[in-house]
Amino acid sequence: MTKKIEKLTRKQKEYLPIFRENWLQIGLDTTPVDFNKAENCISDLYKWRGLKVPEFLHFSSPMLCELFINLICSDKQLESQLESQFESQFESQLWSQLWSQLKSQLWSQLGSQLESQLRSQLESKKLNYMGTWFNGQQDSYWVAWLLFGKEIGVQYDEHSSTGLNIWSNIAKECHWFYPFNDFCLISDKPKELHRDWLGRLHNENDAAISYSDNWSLYFVHGISVPEWIIKNPEKITPEKIQLEKNAEVRRIMMKIYGWEKMFKDVNAKLIDKHFDNTIGELWGWKESDGIDVRVIRVQNGTKNPFTGQYDWYTLRVPLTVGNNVIDAVRWTYPSCRNMSREDYLIQNASRS
Numbered sequence: 487m488t489k490k491i492e493k494l495t496r497k498q499k500e501y502l503p504i505f506r507e508n509w510l511q512i513g514l515d516t517t518p519v520d521f522n523k524a525e526n527c528i529s530d531l532y533k534w535r536g537l538k539v540p541e542f543l544h545f546s547s548p549m550l551c552e553l554f555i556n557l558i559c560s561d562k563q564l565e566s567q568l569e570s571q572f573e574s575q576f577e578s579q580l581w582s583q584l585w586s587q588l589k590s591q592l593w594s595q596l597g598s599q600l601e602s603q604l605r606s607q608l609e610s611k612k613l614n615y616m617g618t619w620f621n622g623q624q625d626s627y628w629v630a631w632l633l634f635g636k637e638i639g640v641q642y643d644e645h646s647s648t649g650l651n652i653w654s655n656i657a658k659e660c661h662w663f664y665p666f667n668d669f670c671l672i673s674d675k676p677k678e679l680h681r682d683w684l685g686r687l688h689n690e691n692d693a694a695i696s697y698s699d700n701w702s703l704y705f706v707h708g709i710s711v712p713e714w715i716i717k718n719p720e721k722i723t724p725e726k727i728q729l730e731k732n733a734e735v736r737r738i739m740m741k742i743y744g745w746e747k748m749f750k751d752v753n754a755k756l757i758d759k760h761f762d763n764t765i766g767e768l769w770g771w772k773e774s775d776g777i778d779v780r781v782i783r784v785q786n787g788t789k790n791p792f793t794g795q796y797d798w799y800t801l802r803v804p805l806t807v808g809n810n811v812i813d814a815v816r817w818t819y820p821s822c823r824n825m826s827r828e829d830y831l832i833q834n835a836s837r838s
Contacts, residue, residue, distance in 0.1 A: 498638050505637070509630035512658055513592035513623045514681075518698075519661055519674045527655045528663060528670055534649050541669045547697035548600065548618075548662045551671040552608055555616045555664065589627040591685045595708065597624040599687055600662075600695070603703050603710060622660030623675070629657045674698060682707050690742075692716065709734045715742065724751050728773060737800070745783065745800060752779075758811040763796075764834060768803075768811040778805055782814045787837055 494502070521544050529539045545551045605615040632650055636642065642650065664671040678696045682688035686708030687695060693702035693716075704716045714721055715738065722743045730736040740748060748754070754771040757780075766784030773779055779802065786797045807814040812827045822830055 494638065501637075502634070505634055506630065509626045509657075510591055513596075513626040514679060515623060516675055516677060516679050518677075519672065520659065521672060523659045524656075524663070524672050527652065527659050528665065528672070530652045531656065532665070534645075534652055537667070540666065543669060543671050544674070545671055546674050546699035547676075547701040548604055548673045549607070549697070549701040550699060551618075551662065551664050551673050552604060552616055553613070554671060556608070556613045592624045592627050593621075595681070595685050595687065596679075596695075597621050599703070599705070599708075599710065616664065618662055618664045620656075620660075620663050620665060622662055623657050624662075625653070626657045629653050684708075690716065706738045709738060711735055711738055715739060719743075724748055725774065728779075740800060757809050758814075760811050762834070764837075765811055765815055765831075768807075768809070768814045780805055780807065780814065782811060782818070784815055787834075 521542070525542045528542070532539050543554070545554065601617060605617070608615045629650070633654060636647075636650070660672065661675040662673045674697065676695050676697050678693060680687070680689040680694045684707075687703070687705035688707050689704070690706060693713075694705040696702035702713070704711050704713050706716075712735075715735075719742050722739050724743075727736055727739045727743065727748070730739060749769060749771075752771040752773070754769045756767060757770050758768040760766060763785035764787040766782050768780065768782050770778065770780050781800055781802050783798060783800045786799065789795065790797050801818055803814045803817055807817045810827070812830060816822045816825060816827070816830045822833065825833070
């Protein structure tokens with residue numbers, strides 16, 4: 487029976503963050519794909535699966551791969567069959583420190599965002615979204631997890647070990663690719679990739695991720711926004727802000743536009759203000775269609791660890807909160823809505 491690895495040694499614990507960072511950089515690399523090397527790696531995958539090596543087609547982005555598939559393809563892709571049957575041999579610490587952290591950075595913050603935007607853009611044009619199981623460098627999170635297992639003594643059978651080496655090479659050399667029985671589409675890597683301090687796609691001045699064919703995606707702290715908000719912020723108006731249905735996008739638009747300018751343009755009135763900025767201010771105005779609006783501006787009681795500043799937030803609240811700022815800010819916390827003003831003030835002070 488295979489012995490489960492229960493604990494990492496001191497040297498293994500020290501090496502783990504170095505190993506993780508190395509694979510994170512592989513996953514984020516924007517060096518153009520060497521298509522000859524990529525073809526060799528993917529050919530090895532086909533051979534490992536016992537399949538004939540296909541014809542290869544090169545594309546500048548996953549979007550062009552998807553458009554090509556929409557034009558000519560009705561076949562199904564291959565499925566990923568590298569089994570990770572050794573999960574039971576790993577202790578939970580390795581899962582949390584390697585798999586989950588790399589997956590958060592490379593898939594949750596990057597790969598899944600690309601997938602979501604591809605799907606929505608294609609479907610908005612009445613085109614089919616194929617997608618792929620094969621994400622090259624963005625598969626680094628699970629490749630690294632299995633490789634580190636090998637480093638610390640996990641035993642793989644010969645076939646699985648060979649497959650893992652092939653997947654490792656693919657992660658180092660490839661971006662997304664679409665393998666079919668007779669042909670395989672290979673996408674180049676993005677030429678630009680920008681993230682914030684938390685690893686979220688982010689660029690307030692241009693595209694957060696862009697490819698050489700100019701397929702680009704725009705994000706602010708991980709929130710997808712339309713291109714015009716970033717490239718043409720002068721087109722943001724109070725009316726467009728109010729018409730935006732996505733609350734996160736609306737918040738970004740308001741931040742770019744500027745709250746002082748917003749309040750001035752809509753003739754906002756200060757309804758109530760508390761001396762404690764974490765309680766903040768209650769503002770109101772009437773929209774052009776006659777609807778009354780209430781918003782609160784509050785300051786976070788904890789410094790942003792990355793900027794050292796106390797961030798301000800602006801939240802819309804219902805008219806039912808009345809004209810008292812304590813009632814308004816209390817409403818933003820569902821667990822506090824039934825508290826008295828006095829009890830809320832006590833609780834708020836305890837958080838400071």
